[in-house]
Amino acid sequence: MQPRKSGFRRFGVGFILSWSLIPIYWVINTSFQTDAQISDTPSHLFPPTPTLANYKALLIGDGELQHMVRRSTINIFIECISATFITVTLASLAAYAFARMEFKGRKFFLFMVVMTMAFPTYTTLIPMYKIMAMVHLVNTYLGIILCYVSGFLPLATWILFSYMQSLPAAIEEAGSVDGASRMQVFRLIVLPLAMPAIASTAVITFLFAWAQFIFPLVLASDESTQPLTVIVAAIQGRHVVPYSLLSTAGVIALSVPAVIALLTNRFIVSGLINGSVK
Amino acid sequence: MLDAIKVSKSTKSAAIALTVASALGFATLAAPAKAASPVTISVVLAAPPLPAPMLAEFTKATGITVKWTQLDWDSLQTKIAAAATANTFFADATDVDWSRVGQLGKLNWFLPMEKYVDTKALAADMPQLGSFSKNGHVVGIPYDASFMVTTVNKALFAKAGITKMPTTIDEYTADLKAVKAKGVVQYPLNIPFAAAEGLSTYWYETTGAFGGHILDANGKPLFTDPASAGYKAAAWMVNAVKTGLVPPGNINVADSQGQQTLMAKGKVASTFSDYSGNVGSLYEVPASSSVVGQVKYIPTPGLKGTAANLGNPDGIGIPAKAKNPEAAAKFISWFTDGKNMADFAGASGTARTWVGYFFPSRLSGIAILNKKGSIIGGDVLASMLKTSAAVFPQGAPAWYPEFSGAVYSNLHAAAAGTKTVDAAIKAIGAVATKLSSGK
DSSP, rough: HHHHHHHHHHHHHHHHHHHHHHHHHHHHHTTOOOOOHHHHHSSSOOOSSSSHHHHHHHHHHSSSSHHHHHHHHHHHHHHHHHHHHHHHHHHHHHHHHHHOOOOOOHHHHHHHHHHHGGOOOOHHHHHHHHHHTTHHHHHTHHHHHHHHHHHHHHHHHHHHHHHHHOOHHHHHHHHTTTOOHHHHHHIIIIIHHTTHHHHHHHHHHHHHHOOOHHHHHHHOTTTTOOHHHHHHHHTTTTSSHHHHHHHHHHHHHHHHHHHHHEEEEEEEHHHHHHHTTT | GGGGGGOOOHHHHHHHHHHHHHHHHHHTTTTOOOOTTEEEEEEEESSSSOOHHHHHHHHHHHOOOEEEEEEEEEHHHHHHHHHHHOOOOOOOOEEEEEEGHHHHHHHHOOGGGTTOOOOOHHTTTTOOOOOOOTTEOOEEEEEEOEEEEEEEEHHHHHHHTTTTOHHHHHHHHHHHHHHTTSSSOOOOOOOSSSHEEEEOOOOHHHHHHHOOOOTTTTTTSOOOOOOSSSHHHHHHHHHHTTHHHHHHGGGGHHHHHHHHITTTSSHHHHHHHHTTTTTTIIOOTTTTTTTTTHHHHHHHHBBBBBBBOOOEEEEEOOOOOOSSSSHHHHHHHHHHHHHHHHHHTTTGGGGGGGOOOOOOSSHHHHHHHHOOOOSSHHHHHHHHTTEEEEETTTOOOOTHHHHHHHHHHHHHHHHHHSOHHHHHHHHHHHHHHHHHTTO
């Protein structure tokens, strides 16, 4: 029965991989073709005469389009890295408090934090927009970053809470006995021990932030803060859609999270299963 | 026990300090407060920026600087709705699509243009201005006179021995059948059956060709009777795919996709409801077309002769929360000036041509283009624009987006064979009846 099981498994894995990767391959394939080639029949499984023209058209030169792509790439890095840093910092403190400290309403607050993950994004969009407008943070990096942080903080806190709870309390108690303050215990003992979970939380948060569209669309009014995801969509014309250019922009937007996911998939998996087994 | 340790003051202070420090640190990343220049306006459209020399001329003449932001059309509609709902500024001038006029007018999301621009004086030169009025107010000014036209690949028709262009729907259908029968192309007609807005507008245009309207003055459906134009139009479209006039793959083809990958490649011989301007901006462009010189506009074949072309123009208006409405109005006046629109369309060379722009909304602009001979099929288009009609003579209803969703999803289902035409029409009619009743 074993070979049959293995065959099913291989088929299942192959099917899921094909389902996920063929569209991505097709976008990459299209990005190396001309507009004329992409509408040939039958379609080209490989670029017949691979060209970098689309990449040059987006990245090289002083035109408005190239400027938008370059600027939005810088914006997305600033917004994602900042949101990741703040989220992980605050989540570490919150997770430690929930895992180790005794205070009134601890379980209730933890429940409330986790519960916010169930809110659909759209329900918070308009209130968030109003708040940001009131405090004059629309079309600012800070406004977008704070929205990201508020969105990702619950999951990050939960991942780190699960991990910190699984750490042996005896090590921290030993630190306290040796005279370390609470913050010293946190900084010198807990943080180094929690580093694998912090790394995975950071990667997950960064990837989530990179994929954001609707919040930066609404909160960013112009190219000074619009991230790459918004600009990629903007390339789409009203009547004529530049498919090859759109695919190329998609590949550029995809490349950073793809590389990060490939290099750090170990952390991502461990982060998602942290605390699931004790 | 460590668990029992209470939160100390120092721990609390450290946590708060860290949070505040992070926030303050990143506060420096906030974009600097925009220099309070009273003459900088924000224009957000689903189009690339105007040619820099033209914007510079506008700034020189008026002292108003334009900050242009491009978004895709769907995202822009989301943005307009979000900003209006949150009662927040996002632009001084932005898109007013013909299909959103009812919704925008009812909700007062845009300022009445007649307060800023002499709309009465404009009306004679701007045939589509009426499509932008709701409840006695002009919500936006059309800047691109997009309307639906019939395009024919005359070379493919000629191969089938057809040299006289059809003037009625019956002749048109017979010609398409002849093109197919003679093996010129396997599927001669392009209808974008993907469940998207392009399918809805295609049906509106076909309904007009069959001699009718979609809704009455109260928003009630006029298409549920099998003898009505809307019903016949839906049946004609679905029958076309069932009899092999339309490629079967078109079930999932959207309007622009069909124009770019089928019509521009000579794989189909005609698009009954095409975009005005596509001949010049797509079919005559060698980089994107293999049918250069072959595709022409023809007067829309109707039930008993030429039918009106229904308009789906793009407009521009001033959101209610605009910071500089007066300056925005000056920009809109300049933007919709006949000569400037002619320049956008290529009347004065490439340096002043606006990429992706189709067709001036003012007859005076078209006259300039025709005089200079710089628009392909300009004379035909000009005459079509004069007689172009609104899809909804009383203005698009406020519930148009929901209605359109019902139209395209049901027509798509009928073409895919999961619904009969009758069931699809009944479903669309039920939605229109419900929405127009305010239920």
